[in-house]
Each structure stands twice: as C-alpha cells, then as structure tokens.
Amino acid sequence: MQHHDEELMAKKTKPKKSTKRVTSSPKESKIMQLELSPIHLLHRAGQCAGDVFQSEMRTEDLTPRQYAVLVAVAENEGLSQTNLVDMTGIDRSTLADIIRRMLKKGLVQRRRTKEDARAYAVKLTEEGRRMLHAAEPMAKKVDAKILEALPAPQRERFLSDLNMIVDALGKLEEAVEPQVQAKAKPGARRKT
Numbered sequence: 001m002q003h004h005d006e007e008l009m010a011k012k013t014k015p016k017k018s019t020k021r022v023t024s025s026p027k028e029s030k031i032m033q034l035e036l037s038p039i040h041l042l043h044r045a046g047q048c049a050g051d052v053f054q055s056e057m058r059t060e061d062l063t064p065r066q067y068a069v070l071v072a073v074a075e076n077e078g079l080s081q082t083n084l085v086d087m088t089g090i091d092r093s094t095l096a097d098i099i100r101r102m103l104k105k106g107l108v109q110r111r112r113t114k115e116d117a118r119a120y121a122v123k124l125t126e127e128g129r130r131m132l133h134a135a136e137p138m139a140k141k142v143d144a145k146i147l148e149a150l151p152a153p154q155r156e157r158f159l160s161d162l163n164m165i166v167d168a169l170g171k172l173e174e175a176v177e178p179q180v181q182a183k184a185k186p187g188a189r190r191k192t
Contacts (some may be wrong), residue, residue, distance in 0.1 A: 042165075049146050056138045056145075060131060061105070065090055065098055067139055070124065070132040073108060078121040080113060089166070107131055 034040045053064045062070075065088070072087045073079060081099060085092050099122060102108045107128035110120040124132065147155045 049142070052145050053139070053142045056142045057135065060135050060138070062131060062135055063098075065094070066102060066107075067132075067135055069095070069098055069102065069122075070107065070128060070135070073122050073124050074129070074132055077123050080116075080119045080121055081110075082119060084122060089170075102128070
C-alpha cells in the first residue's frame, strides 16, 4: 500500500510539460540537462508506462511489478524468492514486500524449501492464476500502447536497446557489488 501511495503522490506532483521555451536562463539549462539525462528519462518513461498500466488494469488490483512476479512464478513454479530477484530484477526488499502483499491478496503461496530452510519457494494460487489470465491481455495492450509512441520501424530496435542497457548495467552492478561489500563495515546492513 505504501508503494502505491508513493506512486499516487508522484503522479500528483509531476511537473507539467511546458510548450514555451526560453533558452537564456540558467534554470532552463538545468532543465535541458534533465532532458538529456538517461537516468531521468528512463525514470520518467517508467512513470508514464506505469500510468498506462494502471489505467488499463483498472478492473484488477495489480501493479506492473506484481504482474512481473505472477508471470515469473507461473513459468517457474516453486521458484525461490532469491531466484525471483534474479529473474525479475526487483531488489530483494521490494520483492519481499510484493510477495507479502500478494500473499494477503491470495495470489501466491510460499513454503520453506527442502534444500534451505531459510528460503521460500513461491507458487501461484488458483486466484493468482485467474488474475494472471485476466491481466495478460491487458498487459499486452499496455505494451502495444507504449510501443505505439514510436514509429513502427523503431520499435524492435527500442526493445533491443533497452535489453542491452539492462544487460550492460546489470554486469556493471555485479562488478561493483563485491567492492561495495568489501568497503562495508562488519555488521553494516547492505543497501538493496
């Protein structure tokens, strides 16, 4: 619920895009820097895509990340939460929160794994399967709407480029993570 409230608050505080440009002020140059910032633009695109997803899923109480978890679990019944982190790219603490919310909704069930009593295996419930089945056509519609923002010849390249960015940054993060852990103080909590 907290994540949903934060999303609603972000929607309410989004700056309106101005069609009028004045290029002489120093403030404008900072705004132009944002318009050329990949991290800012990816975040904004993610917000817009999330808005489209929420508008299409109005009959289902489902977030884009919950949908991703449903898809991943449906394809890999009994997957551990650690494996779900790797498969979806959702960080460990956020995934744990998503699983807790999905447990309350009756979409998933979890049990301790036989291999590791500390790990949980996650499975879909019948309600989870029903929700996934209902959400799939809407999710495809959302994907199509998002891609329609680009000319048809650019769509495949756009998806390829996004995957390349995710792969490259994932490898960069993997290379940096051991260095971060080595610098962390003993007993310090790792940021996820």
